[in-house]
Amino acid sequence: MQRSYAIIGTGALGGFYGARLQHAGCELHFLLHCDYEHVRQYGLICESPDGDFTLPKVNAYADVRDMPKCDVVCVCLKTTQNHLLPQLLPPVVKDDGVVLVMQNGLGMEAQAAEVVGAQRVAGGLCFLCSNKVGPGHTRHLGYSLVALGEFATRGISERLRAIADDFRRAKVETELANDLDVARWQKLVWNIPYNGLSVVLDATTSELMTQPHTRQLVEEIMREVVADARACGVAVTGEIVQKMLSNTEKMTPYRTSMKIDYDERRPLEVEAIFGNPLRAIQHAGVASPLLEQLYRQLKFLDARNAMSPR
Amino acid sequence: MQRSYAIIGTGALGGFYGARLQHAGCELHFLLHCDYEHVRQYGLICESPDGDFTLPKVNAYADVRDMPKCDVVCVCLKTTQNHLLPQLLPPVVKDDGVVLVMQNGLGMEAQAAEVVGAQRVAGGLCFLCSNKVGPGHTRHLGYSLVALGEFATRGISERLRAIADDFRRAKVETELANDLDVARWQKLVWNIPYNGLSVVLDATTSELMTQPHTRQLVEEIMREVVADARACGVAVTGEIVQKMLSNTEKMTPYRTSMKIDYDERRPLEVEAIFGNPLRAIQHAGVASPLLEQLYRQLKFLDARNAMSPR
Numbered sequence: 001m002q003r004s005y006a007i008i009g010t011g012a013l014g015g016f017y018g019a020r021l022q023h024a025g026c027e028l029h030f031l032l033h034c035d036y037e038h039v040r041q042y043g044l045i046c047e048s049p050d051g052d053f054t055l056p057k058v059n060a061y062a063d064v065r066d067m068p069k070c071d072v073v074c075v076c077l078k079t080t081q082n083h084l085l086p087q088l089l090p091p092v093v094k095d096d097g098v099v100l101v102m103q104n105g106l107g108m109e110a111q112a113a114e115v116v117g118a119q120r121v122a123g124g125l126c127f128l129c130s131n132k133v134g135p136g137h138t139r140h141l142g143y144s145l146v147a148l149g150e151f152a153t154r155g156i157s158e159r160l161r162a163i164a165d166d167f168r169r170a171k172v173e174t175e176l177a178n179d180l181d182v183a184r185w186q187k188l189v190w191n192i193p194y195n196g197l198s199v200v201l202d203a204t205t206s207e208l209m210t211q212p213h214t215r216q217l218v219e220e221i222m223r224e225v226v227a228d229a230r231a232c233g234v235a236v237t238g239e240i241v242q243k244m245l246s247n248t249e250k251m252t253p254y255r256t257s258m259k260i261d262y263d264e265r266r267p268l269e270v271e272a273i274f275g276n277p278l279r280a281i282q283h284a285g286v287a288s289p290l291l292e293q294l295y296r297q298l299k300f301l302d303a304r305n306a307m308s309p310r
Numbered sequence: 311m312q313r314s315y316a317i318i319g320t321g322a323l324g325g326f327y328g329a330r331l332q333h334a335g336c337e338l339h340f341l342l343h344c345d346y347e348h349v350r351q352y353g354l355i356c357e358s359p360d361g362d363f364t365l366p367k368v369n370a371y372a373d374v375r376d377m378p379k380c381d382v383v384c385v386c387l388k389t390t391q392n393h394l395l396p397q398l399l400p401p402v403v404k405d406d407g408v409v410l411v412m413q414n415g416l417g418m419e420a421q422a423a424e425v426v427g428a429q430r431v432a433g434g435l436c437f438l439c440s441n442k443v444g445p446g447h448t449r450h451l452g453y454s455l456v457a458l459g460e461f462a463t464r465g466i467s468e469r470l471r472a473i474a475d476d477f478r479r480a481k482v483e484t485e486l487a488n489d490l491d492v493a494r495w496q497k498l499v500w501n502i503p504y505n506g507l508s509v510v511l512d513a514t515t516s517e518l519m520t521q522p523h524t525r526q527l528v529e530e531i532m533r534e535v536v537a538d539a540r541a542c543g544v545a546v547t548g549e550i551v552q553k554m555l556s557n558t559e560k561m562t563p564y565r566t567s568m569k570i571d572y573d574e575r576r577p578l579e580v581e582a583i584f585g586n587p588l589r590a591i592q593h594a595g596v597a598s599p600l601l602e603q604l605y606r607q608l609k610f611l612d613a614r615n616a617m618s619p620r
Contacts, residue, residue, distance in 0.1 A: 200510060201610055213609035220602075289599040292530075299523035300511055 003166060006070040006092045007031060010039065010060075012132040013102060014076025016140055017172065019046040022055055024170035029059045029067050031088070035135035036062040047133075048140035050171055069094045072163060074124070075101045075112065078261075079272035082111050089115045098159055100124045102146070104191055104257065105272025106184055106280065109151040118152040122160060123180045125149075125187050129254070145173045149180030185229035185236045190244050191273050193221040195258035196294040199268065199301060206253035209245075217290075219245060224290045228277065231286040268302040270295065313476060316380040316402045317341065320349065320370075322442040323412060324386025326450055327482065329356040329365055334480035339369045339377050341398070345445035346372040357443075358450035360481055379404045382473055384434070385411045385422065388571075389582035392421050399425045408469055410434045412456070414501060414567065415582025416494055416590065419461040428462040432470060433490045435459075435497050439564070455483045459490030495539035495546045500554050501583050503531040505568035506604040509578065509611060516563035519555075529555060531600045538587065541596040578612040580605065 004027040007018035014030070022028040023046075032039055040060040046053055061067045064087070073093045077084070082103075089112065093099055099116050101108045102124040113121045129141035146167055148160045156176045164174040177183040197208055197218065208214040222241045229236040261268050274295040281288045314337040317328035324340070332338040333356075342349050353366040371377045374397070383403045387394070392413075399422065403409055409426050411418045412434040423431045439451035456477055458470045466486045474484040487493040504515055507524060511517075518524040532551045539546040571578055584605040591598045 197607075201607060203610070207614075208610075211610045211613055213606040213613075217603060217606040220599075224599075289530075289534075290603050293527060293600050293603050296523040296527040297507075297511060300513070300518075300521050303521060303523075304517075 001162075002027065003071040003162065004029065004068070005166075006067060006073045008064075008073060008075050008088055008092070009077035009081070010035065010044075010136070011076065011078075012130045012138055013126060013128060014074060015044060015132060015136065015138040016046060016048075016128065016130045016144075017074065017076070017102070017126075017146070017167075017170075019044045019053070019055055019138065020144075020170035020172055021166060022058065023053055024166070026166055026170070029061065029070060029092075031061050031064055031067065031092075032136075033062070036060060038135035042136065045134075045137040046140065047138070049142065050140070064088050064091045067092045069097065071097050073097060073099045075099060075103060075108070077103070078267070079103050079105055079108055079269045080267040082108060082272075085111055086115050093120060098122050098163070100148070100163065101151075102126050103269075103272065104187070105269060105276060106188060107276035108272060109180070113151060121151040122157075122163075123149050123151060123177075123184065125177075125183050131260070144171075145175060147175040147177045147183050149177035149183050151180055154179055179235070181232075181234045182229075182236055185225070185232075185234045185277075186240055188229075188273065188277055189222050189225045189236065189240055190248070191256075192225050192277070192291060192294065193218040194248070195256045195273055196221075196298060198256040198259040199262045200294065200297050202259075204253040204255055204259075205248055205251060209249050215245075221290045221294070224288055225277070228281045228286065228288050228291065231284045232280050233284075262301065262305060265305055265308070267306065268298060270298045270302055274298060311472075312337065313381040313472065314339065314378070315476075316377060316383045318374075318383060318385050318398055318402070319387035319391070320345065320354075320446070321386065321388075322440045322448055323436060323438060324384060325354060325442060325446065325448040326356060326358075326438065326440045326454075327384065327386070327412070327436075327456070327477075327480075329354045329363070329368075329448065330454075330480035330482055331476060332365055332368065333363055334476070336476055336480070339371060339380060339402075341371050341374055341377065341402075342446075343372070346370055348445035352446065355444075355447040356450065357448070359452065360450070360454075374398050374401050377402045379407065381407050383407060383409045385409060385413060385418070387413070388577070389413050389415055389418055389579045390577040392418060392582075395421055396425050403430060408432050408473070410458070410473065411461075412436050413582065414497070414579060415586060416498060417586035418582060419490070423461060431461040432467075432473075433459050433461060433487075433494065435487075435493050441570075454481075455485065457485040457487045457493050459487035459493050461490055464489050489545070491542075491544045492539075492546055495535070495542075495544045495587075496550055498539075498583070498587055499532050499535045499546065499550055500558070501566075502535050502587070502601060502604065503528040504558070505566045505583055506531070506608060508566040508569040509572045510604065510607050512569075514563040514565055514569075515558055515561060519559050525555075527600075531604070534598055534600045535587070538591045538596065538598050538601065541594045542590050543594075572611065572615060575615055575618070577616065578608060580608045580612050584608060
C-alpha cells in the first residue's frame with residue numbers, strides 16, 4: 001500500500017521532511033499559510049548536505065478543507081498554534097489514518113487525541129537542524145533522525161514500521177520507540193536546559209558548555225529533568241545526562257530553535273517545552289525549582305517580546 | 311569626643327555619606343582613585359531632595375599610606391575590590407578604631423576581620439538610592455537609612471550609638487541592629503531576587519512586579535532565602551516577604567545597583583550577594599536551587615561582560 005501524507009505547517013521542519021518524502025516518491029499534500037501563493041507557483045526547494053533538490057510542482061493548500069483525507073497527517077506547526085488543531089485535523093485524517101505529532105515538548109499527542117481519538121495518534125520526535133530561508137525554501141544543516149512511537153499503546157506497531165520505511169526511503173534515519181513517554185522526556189532532558197538558557201542568557205550551546213558555571217547548571221537542570229521524569233513514572237535513566245553533555249560538547253556552536261524564535265520575535269514554545277512538563281510534575285506532587293524558574297523567566301521574556309514587534 | 315572618619319572608596323555611596331558627615335561638622339578623610347585629582351582641586355558636590363550642597367575643600371588622598379589613622383573607617387568600595395582590604399585597612403584604622411563595612415552582600419565583615427581583627431569590625435547596611443554623576447559629584451535620589459550592627463558580638467554597643475549620633479546629625483536615618491546576621495540576611499531577601507532577575511531579564515523592579523510570572527518567582531526566591539537564613543541559624547522570619555513585596559510594589563521603577571553595574575560593564579558583585587550566601591547554605595548541607603541557578607546565570611553574564619569592554 002502506498003501511503004498519502006499531509007504536512008500541516010510547511011516550515012523548516014514540515015518543508016524538509018515533506019519534500020524528502022515526495023522526492024522519494026510518496027504522495028504529499030502541503031498546508032501553507034503565508035507561503036501558499038509562492039509554493040503553489042514555484043514549489044519547494046531543499047538544500048542539504050545530502051544533496052540539494054527542487055520540487056517544482058507540489059500539492060499546496062491554503063485551507064485544510066480543500067485537502068484530501070490522508071493516511072498520515074504530520075503535525076509540523078509550532079506548538080503555539082495548537083489551539084487550531086480542532087479545526088485542522090478532522091478534515092484531513094482518514095478514519096484509519098494516523099496523526100503524527102512532530103513537535104517539541106510534552107502533551108501535544110494528548111491535545112491531538114482529544115480531537116481525533118487516542119488510537120489515531122502517534123509521536124514523531126525530530127532531531128533536525130533545518131532553517132526556513134525563504135518561502136518553500138529550507139536549508140538542512142545536519143541530523144534528520146525521527147523517533148516514532150505510539151501514543152495509546154506501548155510497543156512497535158505495524159503502521160509505524162510502514163511510516164519508518166517511507167522515511168528511510170526518503171533518506172531520513174528513523175528509530176522506533178517502544179515507549180513514547182520515555183522518548184519525549186529524554187528529549188526534554190536536552191531541550192529544557194539548552195532552549196531555556198540560550199534565550200535567557202542570549203547564548204549558543206557552545207558558549208553554555210564552555211563557561212564552567214553554565215556547564216554545571218546545564219548538568220544540574222538535566223539531572224532535575226531526569227528526576228522529574230521518574231517522579232512522573234517514566235523510566236528515564238541518569239546515564240543519558242553524560243551522553244547528552246558530551247554529544248553537545250562535540251556539536252558545532254548551535255542556536256537553539258527557541259533562541260531563533262526569540263530573535264525573530266516569534267512566540268516561544270514555552271508551554272509545550274516547559275509549562276506542560278512543569279504541570280505534570282506538580283501533578284505528581286514534586287517540586288522542580290530549576291525548571292520552574294526557567295519557565296517563569298521565559299514567560300517574562302516571551303511576554304515582553306510580544307509587546308515589541310520587530 | 312569628636313570622631314574622625316575615613317571613607318575608603320568615594321563613589322555613589324561613600325561620596326554621599328562622607329559628604330553628609332563632613333557637612334555636619336565631622337572630620338573626614340576621603341580615599342579616591344580615578345577622581346583624586348579632581349576632588350583634591352574642586353571638592354565634593356552632593357545633590358539631594360534634602361538639599362544640595364558643595365564641599366569645596368576636602369581631605370582627599372590617592373594612597374592610604376598618606377592618610378591619618380581614623381576612629382571610623384567606612385568601607386564603601388564595591389565588594390569586587392575587597393582583595394585590596396589587606397593593603398587598605400591597616401594604615402588607616404586606629405588601634406581602638408572601628409571598620410564599618412557599608413557594602414552589600416554577606417561575608418565582608420569576616421574579610422575585614424581577617425585583616426584588623428573581629429573586635430574592630432562592624433557592619434553598616436545602607437538603604438540608599440544614590441548615583442555618581444561625575445567625579446566627586448553624587449546625586450541622592452531617596453532613602454539613606456544605615457543599619458548598624460556589631461560583628462563580633464550581639465547587642466548594641468556604645469561605639470555604634472556614637473556613630474549613629476554622627477549620622478543622625480548628618481541627617482541620615484539610622485537603626486541599631488541587635489543581630490548583624492539577621493540584618494544582612496534580611497537585606498539579601500530583597501537583593502537576591504531583584505538584583506539577580508533585573509540583570510538576567512534586563513528589567514526594572516516594577517517590570518518584575520507587574521508580570522505575574524516574575525512576581526511569583528520573586529516571592530519564591532524570597533521564601534527560599536528566608537529558609538536559607540534559618541538553615542544557617544539566623545532568625546529571619548517569613549513575614550518579611552510580604553512586607554518587602556508590597557514595599558517594592560510602591561516604589562517608583564528602580565534600576566538595581568547590580569543592573570547599573572551590568573549596564574556600565576562594571577564587574578558584578580555576584581560573589582558577595584550570591585556566592586557567599588550560597589556557600590554558607592551549602593556548608594549547612596542545604597540545597598538552594600533558585601539561588602544557585604541565579605548565581606550561575608550571573609557568573610556567565612559577568613564573565614561575558616568582562617570580555618566585551620564598552
